[in-house]
Amino acid sequence: MDKCILGCTGLEVSRLCFGTIPFGGKGWRKDPYVAPEEAGKVLKRAHELGLNFWDTAEGYRSHPHIREGLKLVQRKSVVLSTKTTQTSYEGAKAALKKTLEELGTEYLDIYYLHYVRSPDDLEKRRGAIEAFKEAKKEGLVRHIGVSTHWSNVVEKTLDHPEIEVLMVKFNKIGKMDCPLEDMLKAVKRAYEEGKGIVNIKILAYGGLTVREGLEYALSLPFVHSVCLGIRTIEELEEDVKIYQEITRSRT
Numbered sequence: 190m191d192k193c194i195l196g197c198t199g200l201e202v203s204r205l206c207f208g209t210i211p212f213g214g215k216g217w218r219k220d221p222y223v224a225p226e227e228a229g230k231v232l233k234r235a236h237e238l239g240l241n242f243w244d245t246a247e248g249y250r251s252h253p254h255i256r257e258g259l260k261l262v263q264r265k266s267v268v269l270s271t272k273t274t275q276t277s278y279e280g281a282k283a284a285l286k287k288t289l290e291e292l293g294t295e296y297l298d299i300y301y302l303h304y305v306r307s308p309d310d311l312e313k314r315r316g317a318i319e320a321f322k323e324a325k326k327e328g329l330v331r332h333i334g335v336s337t338h339w340s341n342v343v344e345k346t347l348d349h350p351e352i353e354v355l356m357v358k359f360n361k362i363g364k365m366d367c368p369l370e371d372m373l374k375a376v377k378r379a380y381e382e383g384k385g386i387v388n389i390k391i392l393a394y395g396g397l398t399v400r401e402g403l404e405y406a407l408s409l410p411f412v413h414s415v416c417l418g419i420r421t422i423e424e425l426e427e428d429v430k431i432y433q434e435i436t437r438s439r440t
Contacts, residue, residue, distance in 0.1 A: 190239025190429065191436065195268075195413050196385030198332045198353050200298060202242040202268050202414050204407070205432055206387060207235050209243065211420035213250030217394045220420050225253040232258025234422050236266070238429050244356075244387075244416055245292075246272035246303055247284060252291035259293060269294065270354075272303035272336055276313055281320035285329060299354050300324070301334040308345040311335070322351055336389070338366040343375040347382055354385040356416070361405035364393040373409075380411035389416045400431050407435055 191204045209232075214222040223231075232243065232255065243258070245251045252271070259267065271292070273284040289295065300321055305311050324330040334354035335346055346352045357376055363369035380386050388409075391402035399417070406415045419425050 190432075192239070192241070193413050195387075196353060196380070197383035198299075198385050200268050200332065200385070202385075203240045204414055205240055205428065206242040206244050206414045206416040207232065207240045207425075208389075208416045208418040209245045209251035209254055210249045211418045212254040215249050215251075216418055218418070222250070223254065223420060225257045228254035229257030229261055231419070231422050231425060233261040235419070235425055236262045238425070240425075240429075241266060242268045242270075242414055244270045246301075247288060248272075248274070248303070252288065256291065256293040264294060268298045270299035270301060270334065270356075271297060272301035272356075273317070274303045275317050278316035278320045281317035282324075285320070285324055289329065296328060297330050299332045299334045300330045301336045301354070301356055303336050305335050305337045305342050306339060308341055311342055311345050311349075318349070318351065332385075334385075338390075340367045340371040340375040343372070343379050346384065347379060352384070354387065355379055356387040356389055358390040359388065360391050360393040360397060361401060362393050362396050364390075364396055377411045385414075386412050387414045387416055388412045391415055391417070399428055400435070403432060404435055407432075 192201050195202045210216040211220040212223045212228045245255055275281040275284045302314050321333045332353045333351050335352050336356035338358040359372045388406045391406045
């Protein structure tokens, strides 16, 4: 699995990011809940295949699954990200403490403000940002991120140098919450400013196949990593095979 440096963070991440939302029975596919022990085996196999970038969120119900996966690999070999919707300093501090306990880890590689909906929404989360910055000084969080579906939020993050990673929704067919052209323009600028870019929702909620979604996302020079929701070892191996076929065809 190819890897790259995630913007200015210095983190070396796999071009495919393992999205754990299906483990918890969440997301558009409405998959059945997976037992954490079984999910741990899938994550271990992902690690063997080179997927060192694992993503979750406090609302995905998959923190226990990642905890099991981390028992089977070296923690330092995984780039781990999660997210919180907390807006206040106190709320974010409490959420981080709970999250670290649930994941069974002493630190997070990336902690995202989850689903920021507008520039005003970002400003309302200043308390959480301050908590993140404090946690970074304490070594509990290595890098701060924002996840969003809106181009004006991406643009607003350029005023926040402490925000180093963006997890952003866009896809080939433009099933978007804002115009695709606006999002691509904003993401390209953020990339040029040194932000790490992680592309989500590449399947357009089932409107695209994995191959179609990956072919588009991987064709964009300003995308560092592409997040795919994965549930089973069979699904994982098929997704990696498709990725390899796409990348080989371009060399």
